[in-house]
Amino acid sequence: MTPPPDPPVPVHHEIDTAHGAEFVSQLGRLTGALPDRVNIDAESVEHGLAKLVLTLIELIRRLLEKQAVRRMEGGLSPEQVEELGLALMALEAKMDELKAQFGLAEEDLTLDLGPLGRLI
Amino acid sequence: MRLYAYCLAEAPPPLPPAVSGIGGATPRVLSLDVGVVGVVSDFPEERAAVSPENVLAHERVVAHVLASTTPLPLRFGAVVSPARLESYVGSHRDALRAAFERVRGCVEMSVKVIWDVADLGAVGGAAGDAGPVAGPSTGPGAAFLEAKRRQILGDETRRERADAVAGWLRARLGHVVRESAVQTRPQEALFLAGAYLVERAQLGEYRERLRGACAERPDLRFLASGPWPPYSFSQAGP
Numbered sequence: 001m002t003p004p005p006d007p008p009v010p011v012h013h014e015i016d017t018a019h020g021a022e023f024v025s026q027l028g029r030l031t032g033a034l035p036d037r038v039n040i041d042a043e044s045v046e047h048g049l050a051k052l053v054l055t056l057i058e059l060i061r062r063l064l065e066k067q068a069v070r071r072m073e074g075g076l077s078p079e080q081v082e083e084l085g086l087a088l089m090a091l092e093a094k095m096d097e098l099k100a101q102f103g104l105a106e107e108d109l110t111l112d113l114g115p116l117g118r119l120i
Numbered sequence: 121m122r123l124y125a126y127c128l129a130e131a132p133p134p135l136p137p138a139v140s141g142i143g144g145a146t147p148r149v150l151s152l153d154v155g156v157v158g159v160v161s162d163f164p165e166e167r168a169a170v171s172p173e174n175v176l177a178h179e180r181v182v183a184h185v186l187a188s189t190t191p192l193p194l195r196f197g198a199v200v201s202p203a204r205l206e207s208y209v210g211s212h213r214d215a216l217r218a219a220f221e222r223v224r225g226c227v228e229m230s231v232k233v234i235w236d237v238a239d240l241g242a243v244g245g246a247a248g249d250a251g252p253v254a255g256p257s258t259g260p261g262a263a264f265l266e267a268k269r270r271q272i273l274g275d276e277t278r279r280e281r282a283d284a285v286a287g288w289l290r291a292r293l294g295h296v297v298r299e300s301a302v303q304t305r306p307q308e309a310l311f312l313a314g315a316y317l318v319e320r321a322q323l324g325e326y327r328e329r330l331r332g333a334c335a336e337r338p339d340l341r342f343l344a345s346g347p348w349p350p351y352s353f354s355q356a357g358p
Binding site for chain 1: 224263308
């Protein structure tokens with residue numbers, strides 16, 4: 001059976017806000033982060049791969065930090081806290097070095113998983 | 121012959137002759153299966169360039185279809201042969217039927233919300249007021265871990281606040297929303313992007329409920345837009 005016709009809606013989308021300039025600015029930040037076009041050449045593939053690998057390492061590093069904080073709250077000795085903190089500091093410094101080497105900023109290290117949101 | 125495919129629909133939509141598609145081509149309706157048509161235009165290239173003109177042309181055609189019937193919009197850039205499109209529809213018959221069922225008679229309405237960045241700083245400060253747990257050690261390692269703890273507490277508080285706003289908004293919109301797809305980014309000023317599937321006949325009540333919700337929270341800034349094709353609620357694509 002043919003479904004009944006849908007009530008019509010306007011062709012032009014309505015946009016309603018009292019804060020237009022602020023939304024334009026915020027949405028501009030998002031679109032500014034998108035590439036104008038996708039180049040599938042050797043250099044961009046290498047860069048994309050580095051971004052992917054560093055994103056996954058960054059995710060693991062942040063999980064380690066959370067785990068360390070939980071352990072600290074669970075009652076480590078001051079010496080253990082210091083040792084753990086120094087190890088994580090060194091890891092963060094190493095990540096900064098790798099990001100600089102590949103020309104990546106902190107905000108680059110994320111993956112948009114669509115409906116699931118962002119990885120980091 | 122290649123086609124640029126814009127969307128699939130259950131019935132041939134009226135397309136005014138003045139509507140132009142990608143590259144200025146005239147969109148037309150192609151019968152693909154029982155109860156499924158495609159809105160396509162002839163396309164000589166292998167792929168469609170991602171340009172503002174092309175993206176707007178894609179959106180313009182789908183919007184004209186949406187005016188009369190709810191389509192399954194295809195992602196930008198679907199360049200296919202007629203045989204490939206027909207084969208896709210034939211081999212995904214059940215999934216497409218379910219997808220049409222899901223969005224039939226509905227449109228997607230969008231709500232974006234900004235919160236005050238100054239409040240985000242206050243959240244971080246409040247988390248820091250919890251007091252250190254690292255004990256008397258004041259070495260750089262302990263200080264680093266303590267700073268991370270404050271940051272994580274602040275992040276968790278912001279996440280909870282963002283989720284609370286998402287839940288509050290969904291509750292205020294109530295039964296007029298058939299489905300929702302909400303993304304929160306608590307670290308950003310624009311922290312909530314919600315897509316709501318609303319029946320066309322309920323659009324008036326949806327807008328009224330949204331206006332009421334906006335008035336209830338003067339601490340937040342809202343942007344409401346729509347109606348849009350149900351991009352957030354269909355994943356059709358050859």
